[in-house]
Amino acid sequence: MTGELPRIGLGTYSDTNREQWIDCVEAALNAGYRHVDTAQVYENEEYVGRGIERADIDREDVFLATKTVHIDVPGPERSDIVGSVKESLEKLRTDYVDLLYVHWPAGCYDPETTLGTLDELREKGQIRNVGVSNFEPEQLDEAREILDAPLFANQVECHPYLQQEELREYAAEHDHWLVAYCPIARGEVFDDPVLGSISEVREATEAQIALAWLLSKENVAVVPRSTSEDHIRENLAARELELTEEEIARIDGIDREHRIIDRDYAPWN
Ligand SMILES: NC(=O)c1ccc[n+]([C@@H]2O[C@H](COP(=O)([O-])OP(=O)(O)OC[C@H]3O[C@@H](n4cnc5c(N)ncnc54)[C@H](OP(=O)(O)O)[C@@H]3O)[C@@H](O)[C@H]2O)c1
Structure with a gap:
C-alpha cells in the first residue's frame, strides 16, 4: 500500500532571495500544509528548517522531503552522500527527513x-x-531491483501539458507516489482556454483547476511553489475541488508533451 503522504506540499525552489523561505514555510504550515519539498542544490535547507521551527506545529506532524545527488553534487562516493545528508539534517534542524530523493539519475548517480x-x-x-x-521506467526498474527499501515516490515534471501517463501507470502498478513538480507549469496554465473555461464555471483559478486535475489521478501528489501567502492558501484549497468526469476528460485532451525542465543530462534525452 502506498505510504502516507500529504498530497499537497509546498515547493521551495528559487535561485534568489532564499531567506524568504523562512516566512513562506512558516506561512504554509500555519495555513495547513503538512508537506514541504526542498533539495540540497536549492541551497535553502537552512531557511526551510527555520520556517518549520517557527511554525506553530510539531516537527513530527510535517512530512519533510529533500534531495541529494545532482550531477556531481555531492559526489559519487558513499561518504560524500552520508556527509551531505548529515549536513542537510543540521541545516533542516532535525534528526530525520521523511523522504530523501535521488535528485537526478545522472552525473555522479551510481x-x-x-x-x-x-x-x-x-x-x-x-x-x-x-x-x-526524474527517473524513467528503465531507471525505476533498476532502482527497485537494487533497493531493499520499498520505492516511495518518483518526483517528475507533471501538469496538464505533460501528463506523464506512462509514469503514472507505472506508479499505480508498483504502488508508489508520483509527485508532480511544476504542477502549474510555472504559470503557463493561466493562458489555457480549456482551463480558463472550467475555471470560470467552477469559480476557481486555473492554478486550482490544474492542481485538482492532478489530484484526480491515482497515486499523484503535487508540490506547487509559491512565495505569496494568497497563492499558498489558494493552492491548498484546490484539495476541496472535485472535478467532474467531463472536466477531467477535457483536461486529459490538452496534453502536448511540453516539458519545461529539459536538461542535456536527463534520461529522456
Ligand atoms: N525534482 C526536480 O528536479 C524538480 C524540478 C523543478 C521543480 N521541483 C520542485 O517542484 C516545485 C514546484 O515547481 P516549480 O517551482 O518549478 O513550478 P510551479 O509550482 O509550477 O510554478 C511556480 C510559479 O507559479 C506561481 N504560482 C504559484 N501558485 C500560484 C497561484 N495560485 N496563482 C498564480 N501564480 C502562482 C509562483 O509565483 P508566486 O511565488 O508569485 O506565487 C511561481 O512563479 C519546486 O519549487 C521544487 O520544489 C523539482
Missing part, C-alpha cells in the same frame, strides 16, 4: 552505491523513506 547508501541511511533512521526523481 545505482549500486547511491541506492545502497540510501538503504543504509534508512536503516540508521536518518531517512524514513527513499524516493527518486
